[in-house]
Amino acid sequence: MGQLTEWWRRRGWQGPWLLLLSWAPLSRAMCPNRCSMHGDCNQYNQCVCWSGWSGADCSERQCPLGTAWSDDASATDVAHANAECSNRGACDRSSGRCSCMPGFTGAACDRMSCSRDDHCNGHGTCYSLQSYAEHFRSPVTSEAFYYNNVWDANGIHRCVCDEGYTGFNCALRECPVGDDPLTTGQVNEVQLVVCHGIGGAFALVYKDERSGSIAADASAADVRSALLKITSIRDVKVTFLSDPTKGACARTLVDEQVIAVEFTQNFGALRPMWGISTALTPPLGGSVTDPAVTVIADGSSIVDFYGNGPFYSIKGTKEGAECSNRGLCDRESGVCSCFDTNDDIFAGSDGYGGPGLRADCGHAVTAIGGCPGEIACSGHGACDAVTFSCNCQEGWTAGDCSQRACAYGWSWFAYPTADDVAHDTWAECSDAGICDRERGLCRCGDLFTGGACEYMVCPADKQGQQCSGHGQCLSMAQLALDATADGVATAISYGASANDARTWDARSVFGCACDDGYAGHDCALRRCPRGDDAMSYAQAPEVQLLRCAAAGGALRLTFRSATTATIRFDANAAALEAALEALPTILGDVAVTYSAGAAAPLCAASAAANTVLVTFLTAHGDVPALSADTSALQGTDGAPNSGVVTFKTDGASFAAAPAPVSVRGTQEEIECSGRGLCDRHKGVCACFPGWFSSDGRQGVGDRGDCGYRVPESALHGGVRGGSGVLAESEIGGMLHALDYARHNGVQHYKDMSVIGPDQSFKDL
Incomplete structure (x- = not known):
């Protein structure tokens, strides 16, 4: 009591009760801030937030989820999971709205902008790849494909330009095309049309534009007139090849009329027309499921029912x-x-x-x-x-x-070449930039970079630093290779097969891999300390078992990709514990126990002679298994790498009871221990009233994690009273915390005490 009273007196304060009274409203049976009226309080006094809310006190809004533009693959060739703001925007926790990176739009930043105003310079329409496939056909074959089941189907958007305009944003004009007058021996395009129907009408489509209506009994002149309603067709010659005296459509399935359409003012190899027959009356002996209108092109031929022909379509060879x-x-x-x-x-x-x-x-x-x-x-x-x-x-x-000429790359936006297959068409500037014809350089759209605009840019800060200077800009393939699961490198790859249409983006879409301590789509946010919630109960720390059979040499242990210094085969329990605690990934303390006694050697000729228990005291939850490098460990024959180390985890044991049993860790490892809010701009936990930084074991410490609960005796009745007197260590911890608050101008969030990762109590 005297230590605490003297501390207050020397600082000229009236007494600890003034500060502690601010905590007096706390109760053991109350959730923080009453869950801000946005959640329910459970038996551990933890808030279970309602939909749309987050944070330990449910005071923070969640933002919409969308398909991630970039992320770490979760399995081989599996990526683009749902992510807040689609990993291309920052969430405003006060409003629940995404602030999207320039070039992305939508509530979840889940789609590209077509151009800065999404209006395609007034000369086109903005489409997603899915909607483009639905509304148009292949510009080469006129085949219809869908693009529904690939991650970017509704994400990547681009302008589809009006006739006469071109460029990824429809800012450029097209010029007239024609036949080179000095080349000879070339022919016009001829396509054949076959129709069956006793009445009604059909239409033909060229370049996604529909002709006028063509009656089943239309003449050749009628067909020509209907085709000339398509603005991109300059002129055609129409000939009825089977029987010029009959109409355009054969009345029965055993009859035929072959119509030749020669393009006399559209030159080159043209895309085939296709027919719309929904308004045709089926032919005698036929049904509505019969293909009533067929177009034959690209050199294919047909022989009519009467044996006339073969009639050949002709692929145009003029320029x-x-x-x-x-x-x-x-x-x-x-x-x-x-x-x-x-x-x-x-x-x-x-x-x-x-x-x-x-x-x-x-x-x-x-x-x-x-x-x-x-x-x-x-x-x-x-x-x-x-x-x-x-x-x-x-x-x-x-x-x-x-x-x-400018460099070519795989097109970011081209019509699918098969169902759910795209991005396999070679295009100048990858259809994402404009070629500077004087310099031969692509001027890429805002979201693209590279000599051919073949790469999607990484998020950057206002100064243009990729990943805000706190991360690496990596391709999807690189992100997968560098990914870890709870600190352990994975064997996951993404896009290893260059021919897999699902992973077309492996080397073209890039994202940020943030440095330790940083987070966010652009690595602009700080991570806060994590820890165990002291209010939850019936939880256990992780316990792993190992045995070593060796007669000499040394081994090394690895935990979360960090490896110890060399450990002698005969190391005692204290030496092994010190080696493990030197690892930065251990996050503090472990307890090492030898079944053979603390002074016994780690390894023995018989592995069963000593079972080692490693209890993870400050690395919480279900942590990864230890692994061993035994290349320098000698068995009884003295040969290197002949020693053997085995492990047991997650409830397994080396022998039946009463032998030691491993334990899967069940403690939390959560942001600010679930007892504070994270200031993501500073990486600082703002602890709720009555909570301070812990040592990872529910005592006072310097983790900055809000994992230490101030005793009830301090919250009610000052230092004495209630349940008794504070322990000396608890008094010392509180003095450290209060000193920090006094000398460092602690910020406050409501009634919270702020503790940061660099604000170590041991330095006060």
């Missing part, structure tokens, strides 16, 4: 090149600047080399005597002496090889 490869495109205006060097002049064409209004540079105004460029092919390509066309060197592009 269909921007500015017909005879001019350069101005991306701002969408206008071709036709070549006119060396008096070789080109202008707009009719599509067949003559003058016209296509503005595609497809008409040679003068006799052409060489390849384009002040120097042929601008000095960056080989000139074809017959067609006067340039074959550009690697890294150069355009009809005159005057522009730089």
